[in-house]
Amino acid sequence: MKTGGRSSPLLPPSPPLPINRNNLEASARLRLLLPPPPPPLPFSPLARRRLAATRIGAAPRPQQRSPPPRAERPRRPHHHWCGMAEVAAGAGQLIGVAVATLLAAIFLAAALLGSRRRRRRAPLAGKPAAVGGCGVADGEGCGGDGRTDVIVVGAGVAGSALAYTLGKDGRRVHVIERDLTEPDRIVGELLQPGGYLKLIELGLEDCVQEIDAQRVLGYALFKDGKDTKLSYPLEKFHSDVAGRSFHNGRFIQRMRQKAASLPNVQLEQGTVTSLVEEDGTVKGVKYKTKSGEELKAYAPLTIVCDGCFSNLRRALCSPKVDVPSCFVGLVLENCQLPHANHGHVVLANPSPILFYPISSTEVRCLVDVPGQKVPSIANGEMAKYLKTVVAPQIPPEIYDSFIAAIDKGSIRTMPNRSMPAAPHPTPGALLMGDAFNMRHPLTGGGMTVALSDIVVLRNLLKPLRNLHDASALCKYLESFYTLRKPVASTINTLAGALYKVFSASPDQARNEMRQACFDYLSLGGVFSNGPIALLSGLNPRPLSLVAHFFAVAIYGVGRLMLPLPSPKRMWIGVRLISSACGIIFPIIKAEGVRQMFFPATVPAYYRAPRPME
Ligand SMILES: Cc1cc2nc3c(=O)[nH]c(=O)nc-3n(C[C@H](O)[C@H](O)[C@H](O)COP(=O)(O)OP(=O)(O)OC[C@H]3O[C@@H](n4cnc5c(N)ncnc54)[C@H](O)[C@@H]3O)c2cc1C
Known part of the structure; x- marks a missing residue:
């Protein structure tokens, strides 16, 4: 916000505004747009005095008539x-x-x-709630006077968790979210135990309470009428630690509510249309408020968390988005899964089907459909596909509920996108969440990566008192891209590789690999504990991933050699190894071999925050 005569570290000092009727009207409007008074604690006494001065200056004062000069006074x-x-x-x-x-x-x-205002702040759950809002019309926005430390674009999983985390650390955060009503989506409904641990680290674990979230203790795999149970290795953790599954919208509302409860976090409904850039540095954002007003907001750091369809990321990274398939979502009501408190994965033809509870009475079903086009829901092709191709492959215990869900008709679809992180380090801005990095949702790893990234970023920002030296901050934050890599790349690579291994293929070598994977995981002990520890985010180590992946391939080749090797079987074995390499190496290459396996050799790994302190 620019007010007469005051300067900000980012903007040149502005001249005092001449006092005229227009200004008084503008300041009256400004006063209405200003958020409730900021809290005393996070602001310095100087900032508080400045803010008080701003508010007093902005209020339209009653016009005082000065007495006429002595000579003009009427004689009594x-x-x-x-x-x-x-x-x-x-x-x-x-x-x-x-x-x-x-x-x-x-x-x-x-x-x-x-x-x-107080009423507007309180009831976030299920209602649109524009909280605060510090933008100013006609091209001028808030934050230019140092009132905002961080702008967060988007209050989904990443944005709301980030806003709470930074707010708790004393940052003044302005969150701009396109739609503050409770989201109703088929994404982000199963949080792996590794993600739950991150939620605890961020102090957000109560956000899975009071939303009828279900504990998830592992997975059950189904193939050709057989099934095997893979439990999360939770023995070493507190009994509360497990996966959680829930309605995504309820979880997000809880996190938004928690972020908005901090006095130094402002949550505003608005759509960010572009980044405000000056000389290669991002200074803030341009956005449209709920009422259609175009405003600007300024802050030393803008964090873009606008999700998988991000249209702001283009300036901040090289997005190479791949859409290998779509998920078709259904809700099964009042049905008992064969293995309570477990996610269910059916290795179906052509690709996997998932089931997991999202409340005490509902089970989410996600049917993977390869490619970017799905059968039409409107003309009934989808219902036909689900009944004729998918239904015969699902466990018989849930068949009736599955058919009932199709007949009910609430079928939703969502593209499954993957995109390796390829940031362009830009002073003043950072990408997080799906806007930054995506992987196939088969393994339910997206929220775990987002929350883990927030922990890394929080730890990096913690020692910094001010964020105003944009280029020094940018250089320092380059270490974020390296520090996050081992966890994020392991989860990403596992998701991409497992999706390919679990999908049916006309290639016999690939089908051998698929069967070998199912049998390997059924062996139990280290053969199931290792991979499930990777998937759960409890032990996301890249070397462990590569070791188990090639152990599966070698196990597959070994089975082909028994009881006696034949030239044909040996040839299939060679192709199996070759296709295993063809699956995993391109994913690892896209993730970055050095950052994934040898992050300590990347200079950015050691950057310290000294220049900004
Ligand atoms: C089908 C599917 C199923 C999935 N299942 C799981 C799962 O079970 N477990 C898991 O961990 N992950 C899952 N994921 C991934 C997970 O949903 C994402 O990783 C996670 O939601 C990312 O959070 P985010 O905050 O980046 O994006 P989102 O949660 O999508 O939030 C983005 C927010 O930005 C807002 N926004 C967008 N544009 C603007 C704008 N211009 N201005 C202001 N606001 C804006 C949006 O309204 C939204 O609120 C799944 C993904 C898909 C596609």
Whole structure:
């Protein structure tokens, strides 16, 4: 926000505004847009004085008429003095009453406005709630005077967790979210135990309470009528630690609510249309408020978390988005899964089908359909596909509920995108969440990566008192891209590789690999514990991933050699190894071999925050 005569570290000092009627009207509008008074704690006494001055300066003052110059004053006649005194006394009383009425009206209006603001802050769950809002119309925005430390674009999983985390660390955060009503989506419904541990680290674990979330203790795999149970290795953890599955919208509302409960976090409904850039440095964002007003907001750091369909990431990374398949989502009601508190993965033809509870009475079903086009829902092709191709492959215990869900008709689809992280380090801005990095959702790793990234970023930012030296901050934050790699790349690579291994193929070598994978995981012990520890995010180590992946391939070749090797079987074995390499190496290459396996050899790994302190 630019106000007359004050300068910010990012913007050149602005000249004092001339006082005229337009300015007074503008300041009246500004006062209405200003957020509730900021809390005393996170702001320095100087900032508080400045803010107070801003608010006083912004309020339209009643125009005071100065007395006319002495020479112009009318001379008081001496006769009729008493009568005039009575009139003056009467007029004085009238003025007194008028002033008192005016003051009472002002107090009443202020009290009403305050209570309306408080009411708007409170009930986030299920309702649109624009909280605060510090943008200023006509190209000027808030934050330019140092009132905002970080702008967060998007309050989904990443944005709301990030806003709470930074707010808790004393940063003044302005979150701009396109839609503050409860999202209703088929994404982000199973949080792996590794993600839950990150939630605890961030102090957000209560966000999975009171939303009828279900504990998830592992997976059950189904193939050709057989099944095997893979439990998460949770023995070493507190009994509360497990996966959680829930309605994504309920979880997000809880996190938004928690972020908005901090006095230094402002959550505003608005759509960010572009980044404000000056000389290669991002200074803030341009956004449209709920009422359609175009505003700008400024901060030393803008973190873009606008999700998988991000249209802001283009300036901050080289997005190479791949869409290998789509998920078709259904909700099965009042059905019992064969293995309670477990995610179910059916290795179906042509590709996997998932089931997991999302409340005490509902089970989410996600059917993978390869390619970018799915059968039409509108003309009934989808229902036909689900009944004829998918239904015969699902466990018989849930068949009836599956058919009932199709007949009910609430079928949703979502593209499954993957995109390796390829940032362009840009002063003043950072990408997080799906806007930054995506992987196939088969393994439910997206939220775990996002939360793990937030922990890394929080630890990096913690020692920094101010964020105003954009290029020094940018250089320092390059270490974020390296520090996050081992965890993020392992989860990403596992998701991409497992999707390919679990999908049916006309290639016999690939089908051998698929069967070998199912049998390897069924062996139990280290053969199931290792891979499930990777998938759960409890032990996401890249070397462990590569070791288990090639152990599966070698196990597959070994089975081909028994009881006696034949030239044909040996040839299939060679192709199996070759296709295993063809699956995993391109994913690892895209993730970055050095950062994934040898992060300590990357210079950015050692960057310390000294220049900014
Ligand atoms: C089908 C499917 C199933 C999945 N299942 C799982 C799962 O079970 N477990 C798991 O961990 N992960 C899963 N994922 C991945 C997971 O959903 C994402 O990784 C996670 O939601 C990413 O969070 P985010 O905050 O980056 O994006 P989102 O949660 O999508 O949030 C983005 C937010 O930005 C807002 N926004 C967008 N544009 C703008 C704008 N211009 N201005 C202001 N606001 C804007 C949006 O309204 C939204 O609120 C799944 C993904 C898919 C596709």
